[in-house]
Each structure stands twice: as C-alpha cells, then as structure tokens.
Amino acid sequence: MGHWDRQHGEIVLPSAEFAAVRQAVQKATHEHQSKVFDETQAFWKGLTRKEQTDPAAYTAALQKYVDAKHKQLYPPQSYSSWSRPAPAPFTEEFVDDVQWRLGLPPGGKPARVLKSDLPFPTNRTTSFPAGEGSVSFDKDTSTVRWSTSENRGATERAHNSAAGTAFFDRLKTVKWTRNTGGIIMGNNEYAEEAGRGDECSTAYGPIGAAQEPSSCQEYTDSKGNRVTRADLMKLQSELWDAQRKLQNRMAKATAAAGRGKTTAASNRGSFASYGHSEPTFRL
Template sequence: MARNEWEKGEFTIPSAEWAGFKAKIRDEMNELHTRQLEIAKQLYDRLVVLAKGQKNFDINYAGFEEIEKLRLPENPWAVKPNRNLSRQDELTVVWALSEYCQKTKKRRLVRPTQKMFPKLGNNVTEFSNINCSLTFDNATKKVYWDVPENNHACDDARDTALGKILFKALDGVKWTRGSGGRVWGSDEYRDDANREYGYGDNSYEKGSWGPKEDKSTPSKAAQATRAYNIYNTFGK
C-alpha cells in the first residue's frame, strides 16, 4: 500500500562522544563503499557484455535487472557482499554507473573506480543516499537526519546502511545532561486525518534519545524503526 511519508531528526552529541561517534559512522560508511565498489565492478563486466552491439543500451533498466541476479547463489558471478545491502544501496551502484556513463561523449560505460565510491576522511560532514541524508555540525556537535517526503521514504531510509548505522550509533552514545535528540515526522494518512478532525498538519515523535531514556527498555533504534507504524486512533 502506497504511503507518502517523511521524517527529520536532530541530536546533540556529548563533547566526549563527538569524535568517536563521527568516526564510527564514517568507518562503517567506508566499508559500505568498499562493498559497493566490488559489486559495481562485477556489474560493469556483465553490462559490457549485454551492451555489445546495441546503440541505445539502457544502463538503468539493464542494471536494475542484473543487480538482482547478483543475489542468486547459483549465479557463478554472484558477489556475496551485495546480499547484505538494502535495495536502496544496490540502486546507488546502478545510478553511479549511469551517472558516469552520461558524462562521457558517447555515453559509454565507465569502469568503476574508487572515485565513484570514495574513501571518506576525518573532514567529512555529510552523508547521503538516494532518499536520506545525515549532516554533522562540528561547531554545535549536532547531527541532522533528513528523509524528504516520498512513497515509503522512511521505510526505505531506515533500511539503508546509512539509516542502520546512524540509529545503531545513537544507541551506543553515553548521553549526558544537555545532550540527546529526537526523530519526528508524518505521513499522508495522518495528515489527512489531522485536517479532517481539525488538528492541522502536525508531526509526531518517532523516537527520542538522551540521559532520561530508560535503559531497561528495548533498543531505541528498534523502537524508532517501528514507530512510523503507530498512529493515533484518529489517524488510522
């Protein structure tokens, strides 16, 4: 069932945790880029064969089909790392190949290099995927999570490596006074119900982190992941 939805998050990280928090996310995103590069190389080899002799080869269409085959264990050229990637992270590989192809004069496939999936350094302040982004503000030690409105946008964003890495990292922070944050958002059904019952376009909280959180409760990441399926009675 279609559902347009969006969410945002803002978190203040304790000073003592800031460097480690950023490094954890950066290192895991670098691991993702390594896996994506491996898959891109295998996908490129396959697409070159398919494109031979074709004038108007559709890289996106063929790429989407072929990357699905990478998951099949009986496929002799299957790459195991891709079985651990979300659909969104796989699509990023296809679109990277397509983007570099469009930059060439004859729109030819370009052999994947580290430049397509670069190693991130200590100075990185922004990470992005197809439908979500994460930003660091070093001056305020704040982290911003953004998922623009789209069909099942929150589902897809939480399923990406970036989403999983962020919420796992938030669960590992030792929160102190003055630190913490929350995720809030809404969807088309809740908005329609809000307007019908006169509540306006109000968002709702999907999860919160901070020193006041009860550490005996289940994982905050797990709670937040489930939260967008919970509605008030008037929003059902």
C-alpha cells in the first residue's frame, strides 16, 4: 500500500546559475501547461453535441476518458511474461491536471477550456507547482526552495512532475562556487514511527559536501574541477574522524573537571551533532 513521505530543503545557487535554473523550470512548466491545454481542446472536439451541452453526459464522457488514461498509466501486470509494457507517453501529473481543467463545478455547465484558464508561468513567476510539491525561487538570496506535501508517494510524484524533473536535471549541470549548494531533508511514515526525525535525502555543492558528503551528489566546481564519489567518501571519512576527535576531547575535559567519566554506552552523537557539523578541511 505504500507509505507517506515528504521532502523539503533550500539550496543556494551561484549567482551566475540562478537565472538559468529558474528558466529551465519555467520552460518545462510552460510546455506542460501547453500540452494540458491541447489535450483539453482535443477532448472537447471529440464530444458529441449532447456531451457538450448535457452535464451528466459530459461528466460520463470525462470519466471514461480518465479511466482510459489510467489504464495506460497503470496497465494490468502480466504474470505470464517477464516483459513490461511500454510506459505511457504522459505522466500522472498530466492526467490529473487535464482532469482538473475539464472538471465541472457543482451546478456547472460544459464549456471549452480557454487558454486564459491555465496558469502559464511568466518571467515574474517565482513559485512553480511540481505535482504534490513546489519549486520556489528567491532572487534576492539566490536561493531555491524544494518542498512536497506529506502524502503516500508524494515525493515520487513531485520528482516526476515537469517542474521537478527539470529542476533536478538542471542541478546536475550547475557549476558550484564556494558557499553554495544545500541539503534536501526528508522523512517517511516508517522512519517517524521508529522515532527518527527528518534526515538528509540528498545534498548538492560545497555546502552539501561539507555537511552530508555521503549523500551529496557528484558535482563540478566553477573552475571545472569534478568532485567525484571517491572524493565525497573521503570527505565523509574525514568528517567522522573530526567528530571522533571532538568526542574524545570532550570526554577528557569532562573527566579532568571531575564531572564523571564517559562509558562504553556513549555513542558518536553524545558530543557532536552527527551529520551537520562542518569538518575542518576546506572544499
């Protein structure tokens, strides 16, 4: 049945990259809305005169359309073959948005969807819908915020959305500068039931490498140098070493002050904030 999950986080973009990342998300969102609009027009043209005028007939036709699209999205699995059907040439977000635009309000009458009915983004748009999430840009701080709702499969749907796909694809090509990057935090039903709080889902750039190197994506800096997985794991090892040294110093200071000794039960998180303390090395 799945479980609920969520994600949120802020990423500081290099000033030279901010406009390009935002433009990639705007372009993908505009293309998505254009496809949604075209689909609403095709649906309307395919209706009979009765379906275009009678709310009950219109609603029945819309439900038939949605059911057919869902069968393409989620075809019955064949247990007699290992082969999988080809993926549908559209996403769940597309079907949901088309259905939303074509749906009738209580007491409403069928009508052709107008282009002005759709939220096409402009150069002034700062927040873009991403399935069950959003991508929001703040030019003043050169920061972008990623956030999803808390729902079953919300994170996957947000990542698979037009804006979400464009956003994370574009992050892969960013040339990161010092003090840029960030961390995407997340949680899910099972982790929360186990008493765990939000944890790093993924990280980007020098900030991500400094704080969560094992979860950080490989990246290229502004000088063209590539930070590989091996580099990031080395940083993680150095971070753990720095935390262990801090823990040992704290234990010795406590013992010297006569406030007691640490025991074997003390763990690596007793004296250091695991996963969030910045190491002493330079990126």
